Structure formats: structure tokens, C-alpha cells
Amino acid sequence: MKNMTIDRQEVEDFLYAEADLLDSWQLKEWFALFTDDCRYLVPAAGLTAEATPQNSLYYIADDHVLLDERVKRLYKRNAHAEQPHSKTRHFITNVRLHPVELADEIAVSCAFLVHRNRSGQTSTFVGRSTYRLVLRDGAMLIREKLCRLDCDDLFKQGRISILL
Amino acid sequence: MRTIGQANVAIDEAAGIFRVSRNAFVSDQVFEQEQSRIFARCWLYLGHEAELPEAGSFRTRRVAGREIIFNRDMSGKVNAFFDSCPHRGAKVCMEKSGTARQFHCIYHGWNFEADGTLKRQPHHSGYSETFNADGALNLMRLPRLESYRGLWFVNFDKNAISLEDYLGNAREYIDCFVDQNEQVEIIAGAQEYGIAANWKLLCENSVDGYHANNLHATYFDYARNIAPKLPDGPAPARGGLYGVARALDNGHMVGEFSGPWGRPAGKWFPSWGEAAKPEIAARRADLVARVGEEKADRIANLNRNLVIFPNLVLIDGTGMVIRVVQPSAPGFMEVCTWAVADARDSDWLRDIRMQNFLSFLGPGGLATPDDVEALERCQQGYSNRREAGWNDISRGNMEDNDQPLDHEFHIRAYWKHWAECLDRTDMVAEAADKAAA
Numbered sequence: 089m090k091n092m093t094i095d096r097q098e099v100e101d102f103l104y105a106e107a108d109l110l111d112s113w114q115l116k117e118w119f120a121l122f123t124d125d126c127r128y129l130v131p132a133a134g135l136t137a138e139a140t141p142q143n144s145l146y147y148i149a150d151d152h153v154l155l156d157e158r159v160k161r162l163y164k165r166n167a168h169a170e171q172p173h174s175k176t177r178h179f180i181t182n183v184r185l186h187p188v189e190l191a192d193e194i195a196v197s198c199a200f201l202v203h204r205n206r207s208g209q210t211s212t213f214v215g216r217s218t219y220r221l222v223l224r225d226g227a228m229l230i231r232e233k234l235c236r237l238d239c240d241d242l243f244k245q246g247r248i249s250i251l252l
Numbered sequence: 253m254r255t256i257g258q259a260n261v262a263i264d265e266a267a268g269i270f271r272v273s274r275n276a277f278v279s280d281q282v283f284e285q286e287q288s289r290i291f292a293r294c295w296l297y298l299g300h301e302a303e304l305p306e307a308g309s310f311r312t313r314r315v316a317g318r319e320i321i322f323n324r325d326m327s328g329k330v331n332a333f334f335d336s337c338p339h340r341g342a343k344v345c346m347e348k349s350g351t352a353r354q355f356h357c358i359y360h361g362w363n364f365e366a367d368g369t370l371k372r373q374p375h376h377s378g379y380s381e382t383f384n385a386d387g388a389l390n391l392m393r394l395p396r397l398e399s400y401r402g403l404w405f406v407n408f409d410k411n412a413i414s415l416e417d418y419l420g421n422a423r424e425y426i427d428c429f430v431d432q433n434e435q436v437e438i439i440a441g442a443q444e445y446g447i448a449a450n451w452k453l454l455c456e457n458s459v460d461g462y463h464a465n466n467l468h469a470t471y472f473d474y475a476r477n478i479a480p481k482l483p484d485g486p487a488p489a490r491g492g493l494y495g496v497a498r499a500l501d502n503g504h505m506v507g508e509f510s511g512p513w514g515r516p517a518g519k520w521f522p523s524w525g526e527a528a529k530p531e532i533a534a535r536r537a538d539l540v541a542r543v544g545e546e547k548a549d550r551i552a553n554l555n556r557n558l559v560i561f562p563n564l565v566l567i568d569g570t571g572m573v574i575r576v577v578q579p580s581a582p583g584f585m586e587v588c589t590w591a592v593a594d595a596r597d598s599d600w601l602r603d604i605r606m607q608n609f610l611s612f613l614g615p616g617g618l619a620t621p622d623d624v625e626a627l628e629r630c631q632q633g634y635s636n637r638r639e640a641g642w643n644d645i646s647r648g649n650m651e652d653n654d655q656p657l658d659h660e661f662h663i664r665a666y667w668k669h670w671a672e673c674l675d676r677t678d679m680v681a682e683a684a685d686k687a688a689a
Contacts, residue, residue: 130616132441134348142602145441145591145609147616154611157474161618167470169621209448240348241444242615243586249621 094228099196099221100183102228107178110251118251119159122230123222128155129234130252133241147248158251169249174206176250193231194221200235202252204245211245213252214238257671258285262642265650270664272645274637277450277630282674283582290562290673291316295398295405295418297564297576298322298332300590302402302438308351308366314578314586315406320394321345322404325367326353330399332406333368333391344391355391364391401430403574420501425508425558429568431543432517432551433594438574439606443589443614449627451563451579454587455666457623458565458575459507459557461657462647464493467626471612471619475512478523495554497662499653503561503669505662511555513570516597516605518552524604531601561669571609583631589614 109118122128130148131139141149150158161167182199195218202213213235220232235252242248253264260276263269276282296315299322303311310323312335319335321344335343337357344355344364354371355364363371368391370384384390396407398415400423405415412418419426430436447454457463465472495509514521518536520529539548555569567573572592580586591609593602612619633640645667648659655661 132443135441139441141606142599143440145439145443145589146606147443147610147614149606149610151607153478154607157477157611158618160477161470161474164470164473167622168467169625243444243446245615246446246448247615247621247624249616249625 094185094194094223096183096185099185099194099228100180102221103180103183103196103198103219106230107180110178111176113162113173115159115162115251119155121228122152122155122233123224124152126152126155126230127232127234128251129232130248131234131236133237133239147242162251167249169247172206174204174250176205177203178252179203188220192222194223194228195219196221200252202250204250213245213248215252217252256668257674258282260674261667261671268646268650270645270650270660270667271642272667274634274641274643277452278582278634278637280582283579285674286562286579287316289676290670291408291579293407293409293412293673293676294562295396295407295412295415295560296562297560297574298397298404298406300402300436300438300574300592301330301399301404302436303349304330306351308353309349310345310347310352310366311349312345312347316408316578317580318408319343320406321355321391323352323366325365327367329367330397330404331366331368332394332397332404334394336392337362338370338389338392339373368393401426402436403430418502419560420504422500422502422504422506422558422560425500425506425556426566428547428551428556429558429566429572429592431547432539432568433572433592434538434542435595437593437595437597439591439593443587445587445589445615445624447585447587447624447627448583449585449624449631450582451577451585452670453627453630454577454585454623455559455563455565456663457627458567459497459505459559459662460660461493461495461497461507461509462660463623463626464658467622468619470622472512474611474618479521493555493657495657496654497657497659499662499665503666503673504559505561505666506556506558507657507662508554508556509657510553511569513608514604515552515555516594516601516608518548528600528604531598559666561666567613570612571605573609573613 128150131146135144162170165171179201180198184197186195188195197218200215200217204211215235215237218234219230221228222231253262255262260273262271298313299311304324307324307326307328310321313320313322321333321335323331325331335345337344339362340359342357342359344357353366361374365371370389394406395410396412398405400415400419493509493511497507499505514524518532518539520532536552558566563577565575574590576588578586593605614620645660645663648655648661
């Protein structure tokens with residue numbers, strides 16, 4: 089139980105601000121929230137908590153380089169899956185802080201619901217996110233964001249071309 | 253202009269024209285005909301032997317709309333059962349995978365051994381002495397179950413030709429897929445996603461070299477961007493795909509090509525760094541020892557996208573993929589994708605392998621979502637089919653096989669085989685379907 093100088097309200101403010109950046113498609117600003125050693129992870133539906141990107145098939149297992157490329161792509165006119173852009177709304181709730189192993193980290197979990205609408209089609213992504221946050225010069229940054237979906241497949245949603 | 257496939261395919265070879273009716277992607281009648289004349293009669297992929305590692309291992313799969321148990325019984329034998337209790341029909345297995353010595357029906361408590369044998373019924377006394385003497389009340393086996401090089405297929409037509417004959421000259425490409433890994437591992441988990449488009453669109457797309465450079469321009473941007481990040485600054489990767497497309501036996505088709513990425517089987521790539529060279533060289537040396545220099549060069553350097561008619565895709569490209577395309581309605585398909593690896597992979601190589609896979613493929617890749625978008629736009633465009641009624645598949649000459657990757661001879665051959673299936677006059681399975689209804 090280290091680094092509890094940060095309280096839940098500050099973390100919630102951070103998560104709400106992150107959600108606003110995503111929903112307003114300010115993706116470069118969103119990407120700037122990540123550390124150089126970051127991971128953005130979305131395991132395939134149905135995988136257990138023991139799954140890692142090495143032993144299991146994920147949908148997304150980005151490091152800083154790939155996340156950068158993912159974000160750059162989403163600004164391009166020929167990123168067809170998101171042209172025109174989806175309308176999204178990220179709902180964050182059940183925010184909790186957890187004990188951490190590393191002195192400089194803040195471990196957070198929350199429930200999420202992401203609503204996506206595009207071309208008359210609506211899909212929802214529901215699940216639990218866990219974050220490993222760090223403080224850099226007084227600002228919070230994301231070292232890891234892991235989004236575990238509460239579903240058995242993506243037959244309804246089809247694709248995760250937006251950012252969760 | 254002659255037509256085949258219930259008038260869904262129109263051909264004028266002399267004029268170099270080949271068209272497919274958009275009706276073939278939308279019609280309920282065509283969908284029903286495909287179910288009885290193709291999916292009830294062709295060999296369909298069920299699973300890989302590595303997914304059943306021990307006695308009792310099972311996987312449940314949906315194949316052509318049927319619920320199937322794929323398992324290894326206690327004697328080690330591989331089976332495929334219809335997941336319906338012979339008593340009243342309830343599914344006896346709700347998990348996607350696991351290990352089970354028995355399957356249990358919750359309704360009246362019937363139990364079945366892993367080999368399907370009915371073991372126990374509560375209140376057995378009420379049945380005649382000859383009850384199940386013929387085994388008709390054991391879990392029902394699929395009519396045919398055969399394997400080729402660890403890949404298990406089923407067929408609902410007991411009179412079907414053998415799997416090996418069905419695969420025909422596609423076996424050469426399956427061999428390339430299988431031979432590159434000494435110890436095949438099917439990575440845990442599956443990418444299962446829906447596409448609001450007809451299933452045949454994805455089968456075409458999986459070997460359509462014409463679309464790659466255009467639709468996936470942002471992926472090739474990525475491939476170029478990551479290459480120069482090395483300290484010694486190698487030249488940016490050449491974008492695009494170059495190779496040969498070929499029509500194979502029984503409607504199967506393949507593209508074999510070079511691509512701007514590395515291959516764990518033995519093609520080093522600049523973005524992997526100098527430190528990666530020894531391990532990739534060792535893989536290549538091992539491959540040479542197992543299959544010889546010439547075949548090793550082919551396996552290591554070239555990518556292969558293979559479609560086994562009607563709906564299995566083996567991709568040996570940025571990732572090694574087993575992809576099954578299941579039609580669930582004329583305008584909707586369910587895609588199941590598994591990743592193949594070599595159990596010998598070091599942590600580093602596994603990272604590379606998965607990054608290769610995920611950067612391009614799947615619902616969160618930098619390329620597949622654009623394929624999905626394109627196929628869904630096609631399906632949406634077919635709402636105009638009454639006036640704008642035909643797809644064009646005329647690229648490349650009409651006579652010769654083995655054309656450039658971005659020509660369409662092989663896709664025409666797939667459609668010709670599809671049409672042949674639809675035009676079958678010996679409708680055994682269809683008659684059986686009607687009798688059952």
C-alpha cells in the first residue's frame with residue numbers, strides 16, 4: 089500500500105478526462121497520456137486471467153510503437169473502418185484503487201461500457217479495465233491499460249476499430 | 253453469354269467477361285441450396301489435433317449450423333459427435349473446451365462415455381432388454397471424420413470422397429503450412445467475430461491480391477514506418493504483395509507471394525534487429541534439415557493464403573491463421589480464427605509472431621477491420637441488385653492458371669466450382685433434408 093497520496097477522486101477525474109479525449113476523437117492527446125514503456129491490451133473474449141499476449145491470442149496487444157501507429161492510422165482518410173468516424177461514448181464506473189507492487193505505480197480497476205454508433209449500426213463493449221498509472225512531474229500517465237470484455241465472442245460487435 | 257449455378261454465374265470467355273449475380277449473396281433460396289448442396293456435402297474443418305492434448309480433451313464447435321463435440325476419448329481416439337442427447341435432443345456440453353470423462357444430459361440424467369456410449373439412465377428398469385443393443389442411443393457420430401496432417405475435417409455426407417482426394421493438389425500447400433513448425437501449437441483463445449456480409453465475400457477476399465495494396469495502404473504505411481526505427485537505419489520496406497495465384501482442385505485456391513514482413517519460419521526482418529538473426533537462422537537451418545533446401549526456401553520466404561472450398565482459410569502470412577467462415581444468414585457470417593505457432597518459440601520470437609499477427613489481422617488489427625468495412629459495404633450495395641445486379645470478376649486471361657496474384661482466374665475457378673455444386677442433379681442430401689423436414 090504505497091503511494092496513496094493520490095485519492096480516488098483524482099483517479100476518477102483522470103479517467104473521465106481520458107474518456108472525453110476518446111469520445112471527441114482527440115487521439116493524439118489521448119496517446120500522450122501513455123508512457124514510453126506502455127501497453128494497451130485487449131485479450132480475446134473468453135480468455136482467463138492467466139492469459140498473456142505470449143501464450144494467448146489477444147485482439148490488441150500494443151506497445152508504444154504499435155499504439156502510435158494505431159493512432160496515426162485513425163487520423164487517415166483511408167483508415168476505412170473508421171471513416172466516417174464512429175460516434176462513441178465511454179462510460180466509466182466502479183472505480184477502485186488497489187495495492188501495488190511497484191512504488192511508483194497506482195493500480196486502478198473500473199467497469200466500462202463503450203457505446204458505438206456508425207452507419208445506423210450500434211454496438212456495445214462492456215467489461216472491466218485495469219490500469220497501471222504512474223506519476224510524472226505531478227501528472228498521471230498510463231503505463232498499462234488492459235480491457236477485459238464481458239462476452240464470449242464478438243459476433244455482435246464485429247470489430248474493435250475504435251479505442252476502448 | 254452462358255450461365256451456370258442456377259443462373260448466378262454468367263460467362264463470356266471470348267469477350268473476357270465473368271460475372272456473379274448479386275442475388276448469390278442475398279437470396280434465401282441460394283442460402284438454402286448452399287446448405288444442402290455445399291455444406292451438407294463438402295469436407296468442413298472441425299479442429300486441430302493439438303487442441304485435444306490428452307485423453308478426455310474436448311472442444312465444442314459450430315459447423316454448418318450444427319453443434320458438434322470434437323473430443324479425444326479415454327483410449328486416445330479422436331471423435332466428432334452431434335451435441336444432442338439421443339433421448340430428447342438437449343445439448344450435453346455447454347463449455348467451449350475442457351476435459352471430460354463423460355458427458356451428462358441435465359434433463360433426464362443420461363450419461364455418455366467420452367467415446368459416446370450411453371452409460372447409465374436413471375430408472376433403466378422401464379426399458380426393454382434390447383434397448384440400445386444397436387447403439388442408436390449413444391451420442392450420434394458425424395457420418396465422416398478424417399484428418400490430414402493434424403487438421404480434422406467432417407463431412408455430413410457418408411458417401412463423400414475421401415478427405416485426401418477432396419483436398420487434392422491443395423495438400424502441397426497444407427504441407428507448407430504444417431512443415432514449418434516442428435511442434436504445432438494452437439494458441440489459446442480464438443478471435444470470433446461477425447461480419448454483416450455474405451460468407452463468400454470473405455473467402456474471395458482471403459485470396460484477393462488485387463485489393464491488398466489499395467485497401468490496406470495504411471497497413472503498408474505501418475510496415476514502412478517501423479522499419480527505419482532501427483539505429484542502423486535499413487531501407488524502408490517495399491510496400492505491396494507480389495506473387496502467383498493458382499486455382500486448385502475442387503474449388504480450392506491459393507496465392508503464394510512475398511510480403512514486406514519477416515517470417516518466424518526463417519525470414520529475418522530489419523525491424524527485428526541484429527540480435528534476432530541467430531534464432532531465425534537456426535529456424536531456417538532446422539527447416540532445411542527437415543524438408544530440404546528448396547522447399548525450406550519456399551516455406552521461409554513466401555507467404556501463402558489458401559482457401560479450402562467452401563469455407564476454410566489457412567493464412568501463412570503476417571501470422572499463421574486457421575480461419576473458418578460460417579454463414580449464419582445470406583447477409584451475415586461468423587468468423588472463427590485461431591493462431592498457429594511453434595511450441596519451440598522463445599519468448600522473443602513469440603512476441604514477434606503475435607505482433608506480426610495482431611498488427612494486421614483480426615477485429616483489432618490495422619488491416620482486417622478495413623476488409624470487414626469493404627465487405628459490409630458490398631453487402632449494403634447489393635440492395636441495388638434489382639437494377640445493378642452483377643459483380644465483375646474478369647481480371648486476367650480466361651484460359652491459363654498461375655497468374656499474377658492480383659488477377660482473378662483462381663477466384664473464377666472457386667465460383668465455377670460453387671456453381672457446379674449448386675447445379676448438382678444427384679441431390680441426395682437435399683432429399684434427406686426434405687425427408688427430415
